[in-house]
Amino acid sequence: MTKLFVLVVISTAAILPQTLAQEPKISEASQECIDCHASLHPGIVADWKASRHSRVTPAEGMLVKKNARRISAKSVPDELKDVVVGCAECHKLRGDKHADTFDHLEHKIHVVVSPADCAVCHPVERDEFEQNIMSRAYTNLAHNAVYNVLENALIGDIQNKNGKLHYGAASDLTKETGCYHCHGTKLEFKGMETRDHDLIGEAEFPVIKGWPNQGVGRINLDGSVGACSACHTRHDFSIEMARKPHTCRECHVGPDVPAYKVYMASKHGNIYAAKGSSWNYTNVPWTVGADFSAPTCATCHMSLLANTDGEIVAERTHRMNDRLPWRIFGLPYAHPHPVSPDTTIIKNSDGLQLPTDFAGNFAKDFLIGPEERAERAAEMQKVCSACHDSSWTKGFWKRFEHEIEKTNEKTAVATEILLRAWNLGIADKANPFDEPIERKWMDVWLFHANSVRFSAAMGGGGDYSVFADGYYQMHQKIAELHKEVETEASKAQVSTEEEKK
Amino acid sequence: MTKLFVLVVISTAAILPQTLAQEPKISEASQECIDCHASLHPGIVADWKASRHSRVTPAEGMLVKKNARRISAKSVPDELKDVVVGCAECHKLRGDKHADTFDHLEHKIHVVVSPADCAVCHPVERDEFEQNIMSRAYTNLAHNAVYNVLENALIGDIQNKNGKLHYGAASDLTKETGCYHCHGTKLEFKGMETRDHDLIGEAEFPVIKGWPNQGVGRINLDGSVGACSACHTRHDFSIEMARKPHTCRECHVGPDVPAYKVYMASKHGNIYAAKGSSWNYTNVPWTVGADFSAPTCATCHMSLLANTDGEIVAERTHRMNDRLPWRIFGLPYAHPHPVSPDTTIIKNSDGLQLPTDFAGNFAKDFLIGPEERAERAAEMQKVCSACHDSSWTKGFWKRFEHEIEKTNEKTAVATEILLRAWNLGIADKANPFDEPIERKWMDVWLFHANSVRFSAAMGGGGDYSVFADGYYQMHQKIAELHKEVETEASKAQVSTEEEKK
Amino acid sequence: MTKLFVLVVISTAAILPQTLAQEPKISEASQECIDCHASLHPGIVADWKASRHSRVTPAEGMLVKKNARRISAKSVPDELKDVVVGCAECHKLRGDKHADTFDHLEHKIHVVVSPADCAVCHPVERDEFEQNIMSRAYTNLAHNAVYNVLENALIGDIQNKNGKLHYGAASDLTKETGCYHCHGTKLEFKGMETRDHDLIGEAEFPVIKGWPNQGVGRINLDGSVGACSACHTRHDFSIEMARKPHTCRECHVGPDVPAYKVYMASKHGNIYAAKGSSWNYTNVPWTVGADFSAPTCATCHMSLLANTDGEIVAERTHRMNDRLPWRIFGLPYAHPHPVSPDTTIIKNSDGLQLPTDFAGNFAKDFLIGPEERAERAAEMQKVCSACHDSSWTKGFWKRFEHEIEKTNEKTAVATEILLRAWNLGIADKANPFDEPIERKWMDVWLFHANSVRFSAAMGGGGDYSVFADGYYQMHQKIAELHKEVETEASKAQVSTEEEKK
Numbered sequence A, B, C: 001m002t003k004l005f006v007l008v009v010i011s012t013a014a015i016l017p018q019t020l021a022q023e024p025k026i027s028e029a030s031q032e033c034i035d036c037h038a039s040l041h042p043g044i045v046a047d048w049k050a051s052r053h054s055r056v057t058p059a060e061g062m063l064v065k066k067n068a069r070r071i072s073a074k075s076v077p078d079e080l081k082d083v084v085v086g087c088a089e090c091h092k093l094r095g096d097k098h099a100d101t102f103d104h105l106e107h108k109i110h111v112v113v114s115p116a117d118c119a120v121c122h123p124v125e126r127d128e129f130e131q132n133i134m135s136r137a138y139t140n141l142a143h144n145a146v147y148n149v150l151e152n153a154l155i156g157d158i159q160n161k162n163g164k165l166h167y168g169a170a171s172d173l174t175k176e177t178g179c180y181h182c183h184g185t186k187l188e189f190k191g192m193e194t195r196d197h198d199l200i201g202e203a204e205f206p207v208i209k210g211w212p213n214q215g216v217g218r219i220n221l222d223g224s225v226g227a228c229s230a231c232h233t234r235h236d237f238s239i240e241m242a243r244k245p246h247t248c249r250e251c252h253v254g255p256d257v258p259a260y261k262v263y264m265a266s267k268h269g270n271i272y273a274a275k276g277s278s279w280n281y282t283n284v285p286w287t288v289g290a291d292f293s294a295p296t297c298a299t300c301h302m303s304l305l306a307n308t309d310g311e312i313v314a315e316r317t318h319r320m321n322d323r324l325p326w327r328i329f330g331l332p333y334a335h336p337h338p339v340s341p342d343t344t345i346i347k348n349s350d351g352l353q354l355p356t357d358f359a360g361n362f363a364k365d366f367l368i369g370p371e372e373r374a375e376r377a378a379e380m381q382k383v384c385s386a387c388h389d390s391s392w393t394k395g396f397w398k399r400f401e402h403e404i405e406k407t408n409e410k411t412a413v414a415t416e417i418l419l420r421a422w423n424l425g426i427a428d429k430a431n432p433f434d435e436p437i438e439r440k441w442m443d444v445w446l447f448h449a450n451s452v453r454f455s456a457a458m459g460g461g462g463d464y465s466v467f468a469d470g471y472y473q474m475h476q477k478i479a480e481l482h483k484e485v486e487t488e489a490s491k492a493q494v495s496t497e498e499e500k501k
Helices: A028-040 A042-049 A087-091 A123-130 A133-142 A145-155 A172-177 A179-183 A239-243 A245-249 A259-264 A267-278 A297-301 A370-385 A390-423 A436-458 A471-500 B028-040 B042-049 B087-091 B123-130 B133-142 B145-155 B172-177 B179-183 B239-243 B245-249 B259-264 B267-278 B297-301 B370-385 B390-423 B436-459 B471-500 C028-040 C042-049 C087-091 C123-130 C133-142 C145-155 C172-177 C179-183 C239-243 C245-249 C259-264 C267-278 C297-301 C370-385 C390-423 C436-458 C471-500
Strands: A102-104 A107-109 A158-161 A164-167 A188-197 A201-209 A312-314 B102-104 B107-109 B158-161 B164-167 B188-197 B201-209 B312-314 C102-104 C107-109 C158-161 C164-167 C188-197 C201-209 C312-314
Touching: A028 A042, A028 A087, A087 A107, A102 A201, A123 A133, A133 A145, A133 A179, A145 A172, A145 A179, A145 B471, A158 B390, A158 B471, A164 B471, A172 A179, A172 B390, A172 B436, A201 B390, A239 A245, A239 A297, A239 B267, A245 A259, A245 A297, A245 B267, A259 A267, A259 A436, A267 C239, A267 C245, A297 A370, A312 A370, A370 A390, A390 A436, A390 A471, A390 C158, A390 C172, A390 C201, A436 A471, A436 B471, A436 C172, A471 C145, A471 C158, A471 C164, A471 C436, B028 B042, B028 B087, B087 B107, B102 B201, B123 B133, B133 B145, B133 B179, B145 B172, B145 B179, B145 C471, B158 C390, B158 C471, B164 C471, B172 B179, B172 C390, B172 C436, B201 C390, B239 B245, B239 B297, B239 C267, B245 B259, B245 B297, B245 C267, B259 B267, B259 B436, B267 B436, B297 B370, B312 B370, B370 B390, B390 B436, B390 B471, B436 B471, B436 C471, C028 C042, C028 C087, C087 C107, C102 C201, C123 C133, C133 C145, C133 C179, C145 C172, C145 C179, C172 C179, C239 C245, C239 C297, C245 C259, C245 C297, C259 C267, C259 C436, C297 C370, C312 C370, C370 C390, C390 C436, C390 C471, C436 C471
Parallel strands: none
Antiparallel strands: A102 A107, A158 A164, A188 A201, B102 B107, B158 B164, B188 B201, C102 C107, C158 C164, C188 C201
């Protein structure tokens, strides 16, 4: 339709060293897998064929020079070195560690590949991710007494009896579809079952509770935590997908964590949407200005960045908190980042496993201090400086920290109203999350204060700060909370008066 | 900016058989149309020129071998065979059947091309679509007594009189912008009008009530139902567009049917967003692993799929319910798919045209039974198996059906509360959709139960199951409903007590 | 993965006249900037290098023939003519006019480049934009007494005292992150500060209140209004980005102005999403059918459009109201477009700076009349006619204006309820935006009536008309408003009755 000249474009798979043009060295075991599975599950095999794993052997990967190197292991076991990373190389790895290892035709394989398997070639990334709060997303939710009560109120079974709603535990399957879809499930090996298969007849396969799942904090059958496939989608495992914002959207899209929506409505997201199709997402290091011209989520939070002179702008990290002084996800207040990725150890002034108390005081002993915050802010601002001068960055950051303060102030206003409701017996704090008034209080900090903070952090403000789940709704709900409580309070007084009569 | 090698990509129009490089054989009549309209409406003509219709004659199309063939007619009328499918071929077709056929310069043409016109070459698709519940989207809404009341409460005119709000019928134009934009309008020929045209002077043109419209259940001027252009956008009619999820978004984006939003936030949607620009969307059959590596909406619901050996994975269908055991759109409960696409014939235990009654009992005689459900589930799971082993698919499906059950349970809790409100006279069931309490009850099943089910079905869960219009809001509204009704109920008792005094 | 033939596409930067292949003529001053900043801020410099500014001198740009010409100045100062438009050409321009001009190494530069700087080459666009209501987005908000009260209620500081919530002024920083992020801030030069810089040691830099900001109505340090970079993103300033809808999304995404969401869910948005990656976004004029096959926001509202014969379909305008008879953003009612971009001069029948009064009467003297509306409608419909015949366009437009009328009717119903609440003392109209009942009234017109109108205007209807923040929620909130007021009213009567007893 349009007259178009020249060409250009993409296909990251095409950008591989010349030397790889030769046939990939697939192990015999992997070839056996492919012989059947290419017909049975063509999607998986095709994905793998498009991947770097299918073309580069670890030995070849280890020839790459420092900053461009993707394998962080100092050495790789001999038997893996000279074949590409195929089915068998991962699904037969460390077989004795996996509870789901079983006999499949001639092979002992396991279904669930874990970060500990990936760490054979990528140990630094695994180690960093273990220190990333995301790796504890299962544990931090499941082993927190406050969150357990919350979970029941949100997704538990409901019984309507004697004029009251009772919230029981959620069913396992609802948990797996709900919170633990993103947080990760705890996988459990439940024995073997026989299936009758078209091709191989009757055979035994493992039954795994909590499967399938790719949540970031999954508890694996070898005891390891996390799932690299959460972001490095199977079986391509591409750095390209992990660097694009759509991967983050899988979990960060709702009103509680509207990162994707805020980003896409920001100037950065605009540039990505308009021009991102011509960027290079596979180069390592990732060069600002040469490979891309606006940051994605990964750019600011994780990636190894260089300037056009090849100088490193920011180091790669899979411990994403490295560049995060603040945790802007309110619980119920935004707060300095926890020191340990394990937040179940936190005790606030009320003895609860929460990073702040109801008045907004930080559980200081468990949160990073001002020096560490300053270092992390500086680390993040290095990324900003690749495109912005210091007056821009300072102005942005000042507003961001101001909005943390302001939204915490608003949360305090809402919380005071709730406390008054509890004190007056208008609501019952036995379960602080189940009554309408309490749920409205949750809206204030979980949706609206968070939206404002995400908007300030990732977009510098805009519609998500005000009208799209931001201040507008925050003030609206505070006003409603206040009205409800004051109306009940004045009724209660009337009743008292009347009783006196 | 980036150094990029080699090329690749796109322009589906370019991928046409060699033999078509020669000039397309445009009929004289169509050429006459183009001679003026290319200047008047360049967008339409350009779209058509980019289409397969503009390049391939039916005779050429019929040479294509079985699975790759796009024309399902066994024969095509002689006068159409050897010219490409241009303006005149469609707009002059079956002229005597169309109420809007009129004299336009030398030609008798009709404005609205219908599926019955398309069926001259594509009869199988038309026949299937007539059995698709979507083809009855106009009738099923307009000829259902319950929905008529609902429609008034949602988009009707409002009068505020004597302390009450009265909901009258919606205006025709609001209906056309509202519900019937997607459901399809009933087109009516309203005579001719004279327009003074720059190029041809005064001329007569038909006046058509309900036009323009491209809704899936449109009632056409030849009495046929549906609009192929709903998904195969005029005048390109490309299979590519129909296979991309943006087409489905046109109608499936709101909180009632958040399919697009759920899909885009799923792993599948992530892969599509990150890698889909290099896929082939025009090959027939559509080969998993070769043409694409993650499903779009069409993949799971409609397309003819093959594996990389050329074996058929799933048959094409325009009767989308073929792969759908359940209708997860609650009315008010999710239920087995209706047997007939015409749902106006359904009678539930209360005598209403609804697939379930208020207690959640299915109107069994009108819904498919367990055997048919099992067959359809198996048909859908064939698609899953192209990329997933059976333990993955089984785990996914088990959770999906569990969420149907759980959300129906929650809908039952909300409905019991509503019934109590009706019984106590707190609300008036004369119109079950107009009072605040009733509207909140609608939120529960129409928005939140649906969101949870769509999320489980198309994303395996995640944010749309919990925080983004899912369980969080469902439980919040159930709690509010309960509080309101119990508060009124206790007041009513007080009043009764007081009256007794 | 897929077998793909031939090539095609993209990289607009590549499509430059042959003659430009030679080295760009960068001024000495700009080269000095680049020498350091290419390493310091590689992103900015790379963006600029990808821009037309970096390759074409004004003299070359002025050789281009009429409709294709991008420079609207009749002449350009000699010193700028024969060098490309680099750092120094803009940041040193009109130095004596800018309050932030300072000595930076050997140069006097200013940080904030303004539309008055851009106007040296692009005066027509600047002049038009000054007549665009968007250019007054700061002033129209900040200097309107009603909006000041509204602003406090939405983003101001809250104090909870004596059983009442008090809304004070918002902090400057919250304003900048909130409303003024899009509306534009008022920049103020606050003196110089010393920064210690790695490369140049201690140096003085200006401190600018309200910076950074790229809002459309920014008040600049030379007294000019607006920010071209709002849409022509720095430092690429590409017409491509401005023509894509993602730019508009930056400000038009929330429930108050859901333009982007409505567009993307429309047939037009569907076509853009499915096929837009192969369109040409840089040609001037922009040819319907040749360059693109469905409109983006810019197409309908701004761009210079031609048909495939090279005839002009619509003239370019940066005074976007040129094609807009109605302002569909309700305040609280939709209304004819204001005559002046300065809306602070409006007085309605109540003496308020609002385009309508509470009963919906237009402040006629300040709004365009029927003739001007007819002309603007005709101008917009020229764009429609590039792809649609007149029956389509007429049908669409009739529904659009009908929805303006209907949503104004519904706003009137809600407003009457609010007036009753004020009259009965149920709410206090001193601040008409702070109480729950008033905030619900705002939802009706600001979110839901707007959504319906945007949906009718940009999508012809659909989910955003009904379920996605449209009629469904509008009627729900009207019903709730009504219930709350009538309940309070009947209580008040009871009290009165009781008092009488």
